[in-house]
Structure formats: structure tokens, C-alpha cells
Amino acid sequence: MRLRIEITRRPGIADPEAVTVTRALRELGFDMVVAVGMGRFLLIDVDEADPEAARAAADRMCRQLLANPVLEDYSIEVVAEEVAG
Amino acid sequence: MNIAVVVFPGSNCEHDVVHALRGVGSNPKLVWHRDDDLSAFDAAVLPGGFAHGDYLRVGAIARFSPVMAEIEAMAAAGKPVLGICNGLQILCEAGLLPGALVGNRDLSFICRFVHVKVESTKSSLTAAATKGRVLRIPLNSYQGSYTAQADVLAEVEANGQVILRYCGPDGTVDDNNNPNGSANGIAGVSNAAGNVVGLMPHPERASEPILGSTDGKVLLESFVSALAEA
Numbered sequence: 664m665r666l667r668i669e670i671t672r673r674p675g676i677a678d679p680e681a682v683t684v685t686r687a688l689r690e691l692g693f694d695m696v697v698a699v700g701m702g703r704f705l706l707i708d709v710d711e712a713d714p715e716a717a718r719a720a721a722d723r724m725c726r727q728l729l730a731n732p733v734l735e736d737y738s739i740e741v742v743a744e745e746v747a748g
Numbered sequence: 749m750n751i752a753v754v755v756f757p758g759s760n761c762e763h764d765v766v767h768a769l770r771g772v773g774s775n776p777k778l779v780w781h782r783d784d785d786l787s788a789f790d791a792a793v794l795p796g797g798f799a800h801g802d803y804l805r806v807g808a809i810a811r812f813s814p815v816m817a818e819i820e821a822m823a824a825a826g827k828p829v830l831g832i833c834n835g836l837q838i839l840c841e842a843g844l845l846p847g848a849l850v851g852n853r854d855l856s857f858i859c860r861f862v863h864v865k866v867e868s869t870k871s872s873l874t875a876a877a878t879k880g881r882v883l884r885i886p887l888n889s890y891q892g893s894y895t896a897q898a899d900v901l902a903e904v905e906a907n908g909q910v911i912l913r914y915c916g917p918d919g920t921v922d923d924n925n926n927p928n929g930s931a932n933g934i935a936g937v938s939n940a941a942g943n944v945v946g947l948m949p950h951p952e953r954a955s956e957p958i959l960g961s962t963d964g965k966v967l968l969e970s971f972v973s974a975l976a977e978a
Contacts, residue, residue: 677895
């Protein structure tokens with residue numbers, strides 16, 4: 664199984680990098696850009712056949728290490744095929 | 749008065765901290781982050797640097813170093829625990845202090861003297877200081893902006909856990925005198941009991957006249973006398 668984990672800044676936590684990217688995109692003429700959210704993306708290959716067990720493990724990984732609940736939200740996707748990393 | 753100064757891979761302020769703590773009459777000793785017995789120590793300091801390269805998030809990996817179980821036990825036992833800069837970030841990640849540190853508002857690394865105001869003397873870091881006193885201490889960080897969820901921030905303020913706040917030379921607290929965009933200008937916090945403390949600026953770098961300021965000394969003196977009382 665492969666875990667695809669997306670970690671993003673919680674709403675209300677300032678992200679000056681994302682503000683700078685927003686401004687840069689608008690300066691390039693992308694006037695439709697209203698806001699940018701930035702974060703971290705992890706691909707984790709696990710030796711686990713049961714998708715639910717894999718998801719539960721991913722949730723524990725996020726809570727214990729990968730995300731800081733003060734700053735970040737996370738979402739988990741479990742995909743069946745394992746792609747060479 | 750034995751103080752453990754914890755060295756993580758990537759710590760870089762440990763010798764300064766040891767030197768400054770000796771200067772205020774304590775007996776500091778460097779301990780490696782893999783040490784799992786700090787029973788010989790009355791207090792602990794997590795110095796500045798880039799523990800474990802700050803990989804993933806500042807302090808995220810360091811909080812799982814074996815020594816941290818001992819630090820948690822010391823904190824729970826009421827012993828003084830101090831985190832300076834990266835040390836504060838680690839204590840926040842470990843949940844021993846509220847909140848977290850994120851990138852500076854202006855996305856610049858800040859390395860200069862700043863002013864902080866003593867907001868509470870009910871902590872191991874500020875007990876010997878006077879409330880309202882303005883201290884001139886160097887700041888040296890990129891991930892130095894303090895933040896917390898709104899309810900946590902309100903609680904920290906209400907409990908008097910904000911011990912130091914960025915200010916101007918005259919003590920003015922406002923946005924212009926907030927170097928990194930920290931929530932409510934918070935430069936230093938304590939836990940509810942006041943024994944666990946952390947700050948972004950470096951008191952050890954303002955502990956002798958040759959360094960340009962001795963204002964950090966009162967904080968280290970507080971910490972060492974908290975030790976005598978603990």
C-alpha cells in the first residue's frame with residue numbers, strides 16, 4: 664500500500680511564504696488568484712495489505728510526528744498500487 | 749545546583765550556555781541527547797541550534813530523543829526546565845509549553861538585539877526580575893514567530909504565562925516593535941506551574957559587558973535561584 668499524506672497550514676495560522684507566492688502569481692498577471700495554501704506532501708510505502716489498517720497507521724503517524732496539531736491539518740489517501748519511490 | 753545542558757545533533761549554543769550558567773554560580777554539565785538518566789540534575793536547559801537539522805518541523809524530531817522522557821519527568825516533578833530559541837521550539841513540540849514557532853513574518857533571518865519586557869515574575873526565568881523591566885537581548889532565529897490557537901492564546905494570557913513580550917527600548921508593545929510577527933508579541937512563555945520556561949532571544953549572549961549587554965543575566969540568575977528553591 665502507498666499512503667499519500669497532505670499536510671497544510673491550519674486556517675488562521677499566518678503563512679508569509681504563501682502570501683508572497685500569492686502576490687508573485689498576481690504580479691505575473693494571474694489576477695484570479697485569491698489565496699495560496701502551502702504545505703507538505705509525503706508518499707509513504709507500507710508493507711500492509713489492509714487499507715483500513717494502513718489508514719489507521721497513517722493517522723497515528725500524523726498525530727505523533729508528521730503534523731503539529733497547533734499549526735497543521737492533514738489528510739490521508741490510501742492507494743493500492745505501490746509505485747517505485 | 750547541577751544543570752544538564754542537553755546537546756542534540758545540531759545544537760550550537762551549548763558552550764555559551766554552559767559558560768553563562770557558570771557565570772551565575774551554577775554547575776552546568778553537557779549531556780548527550782541519548783542520555784536517559786538525568787537523575788543527578790536539578791534542572792535542565794535545552795540550548796539553541798538546529799537540533800536534528802530542524803527536519804520536518806523545528807523540534808519535531810528532537811522531541812523523540814531519549815533524553816526527552818527525562819526532561820518530561822523533570823518538568824512534571826516541578827524542576828526548572830528552560831528552552832532557549834531552538835530549545836523553546838522543542839519544548840513546544842513536546843507539549844511541555846503551549847503553542848508553536850513558525851517562520852518570521854518578513855521571511856528574514858533575524859540576528860540582532862531586541863527589547864523584551866518582563867510581563868510576569870511568576871516563572872523560573874523571571875522570578876528575580878522586576879515586572880515591567882525592559883531587557884536588551886539578542887534574537888537569532890528564522891522560525892521565531894510564536895503562534896497558538898486562539899483559545900490556547902487566551903488561556904496563556906489569562907494565566908499570566910506570557911513572561912516576556914517584545915517591546916521598544918521604552919517598553920512600548922506594538923506591531924513596530926514586534927520583530928517576527930509573534931502572536932501578542934510573545935517572546936517567552938511558561939507552563940501553568942511556571943517551572944518550565946522558554947524564550948526565543950538568547951539571554952546567554954547578553955550575560956557579560958563584552959557581549960554588549962548584561963540584561964540576560966537576571967534571567968539566568970532567576971533560573972539558578974529557582975533551582976535552589978525547587
